Amino acid sequence: QTVVTQESSFSVSPGGTVTLTCGLSSGSVSTNYYPSWYQQTPGQAPRTLIYNTNSRSSGVPDRFSGSIVGNKAALTITGAQADDESDYFCVLYVGSGAWVFGGGTKLTVL
Amino acid sequence: EVQVTESGGGLVQPGGSLRLSCATSGFNFRSYWMTWVRQAPGKGLEWVANINQDESDKYYVDSVKGRFTVSRDNAKNSLYLQMSSLRVEDTAVYYCVRDCFGGASHWGQGTLVTVSS
Numbered sequence: 710q711t712v713v714t715q716e717s718s719f720s721v722s723p724g725g726t727v728t729l730t731c732g733l734s735s736g737s738v739s740t741n742y743y744p745s746w747y748q749q750t751p752g753q754a755p756r757t758l759i760y761n762t763n764s765r766s767s768g769v770p771d772r773f774s775g776s777i778v779g780n781k782a783a784l785t786i787t788g789a790q791a792d793d794e795s796d797y798f799c800v801l802y803v804g805s806g807a808w809v810f811g812g813g814t815k816l817t818v819l
Numbered sequence: 820e821v822q823v824t825e826s827g828g829g830l831v832q833p834g835g836s837l838r839l840s841c842a843t844s845g846f847n848f849r850s851y852w853m854t855w856v857r858q859a860p861g862k863g864l865e866w867v868a869n870i871n872q873d874e875s876d877k878y879y880v881d882s883v884k885g886r887f888t889v890s891r892d893n894a895k896n897s898l899y900l901q902m903s904s905l906r907v908e909d910t911a912v913y914y915c916v917r918d919c920f921g922g923a924s925h926w927g928q929g930t931l932v933t934v935s936s
Contacts, residue, residue, distance in 0.1 A: 745922030747864070754914060754926045755864065761920035798864050802921030806878030808854070808866035 711735075711803050715811035721789045721818055729814050730781040731799030737780035742801040744782035746775055749796045749813075758797075759784060786816075794818045821845040821925045825915045828930030835905050839930060841898040841915030849893040852918035855900050857911035858929075865911075868900065869918065883909075905934045 712734035721727035731744055738744060740762045747755040757766040759775035762782065774785045782801070786793055799811045827839040841853070854869035868879045868889040877889050888901040898915055912929040 743921030745920070747923065754928050755923070757919075757923055757926070760922045760924060764920070766924065800864070800866070800922050806869050806876060807880070808856075808869075808921065810856075810864045810866060813863045 711801075711809045713799065713801055713809045713811040715797075715799060716814045717812070718815045718817070721786070721793075721816065723789060723791060723818055725789050726785065726787045727789060727816065728778065729784045729786075729797055729799075729816070730778065731783070731801070731811050732781040733801070738777065738782045738801065740777065742782070742803065744775065744777075745800050746773075746782075746784045747798045747800070748793075749798065755798065789818050791818050821917065823915050823917060823925055823927035825913060825927045825930040828913065828932045830933045830935065831905055832936050833905060833907055833934055835934070836901070836903040837905065837932060839900040839902065839913055839915075839932070841900075841927060843896045843898070843915075843917070846917065848891075848896040853889075853891060853898045854916040854918055854923065855889060855898075856914045856916050856923070856926075857909075857932075858914070859908075859911040862911075867913070870898070902932070905932075907934050910934045 714732045746759040749755040758773050763775040796813045798813045800808045822844045824842045855867040870877050870889045886904045890899045914929045915927040916923040917925040
């Protein structure tokens with residue numbers, strides 16, 4: 710069974726830079742997993758930030774970027790703002806139509 | 820503008836059935852894979868099922884196989900999820916999602932399914 714790992718929580722100072730990661734319990738994440746990233750605030754539907762590793766979704770500020778760092782997918786937020794305080798989820802495509810979500814990272818901006 | 824709107828959620832007893840619908844507009848529906856994702860209260864996101872453009876490919880998470888059926892009507896730009904033998908652990912907000920490169924590009928606001936006696 711594929712398990713996708715994310716940091717449970719992270720904090721960043723306003724104006725700072727933070728990198729959240731998305732890994733596999735066994736193996737390395739590559740572009741073949743088409744990693745994507747979503748932002749969700751309480752009570753709201755998720756919002757797509759990044760798809761296909763590093764493609765920014767329409768309307769998403771360029772402060773958000775996706776990449777592969779080492780053996781993980783990464784979401785980097787530069788110039789963090791107060792309204793970036795949210796939950797962030799990644800998902801990996803693992804083949805045969807199946808997606809596996811990570812458990813999410815709760816980002817605090819303080 | 821791409822719009823995705825779910826409906827059909829509600830309260831159902833364990834063992835019961837429910838059919839979710841997803842109406843879409845603003846894009847060429849018949850050209851896209853579509854997916855259902857759910858989120859249990861206070862929990863993370865879980866992929867449930869997806870379907871290709873002509874319904875020839877359908878995939879399900881193991882926990883719903885044999886109980887849920889995904890379908891679509893390209894003439895009506897609509898996606899469906901027929902849920903049967905519902906369990907308490909199926910309680911969640913169900914999101915209809917337009918696929919993009921193995922992930923989601925657009926999300927609906929979700930519809931809440933509560934399975935309880």
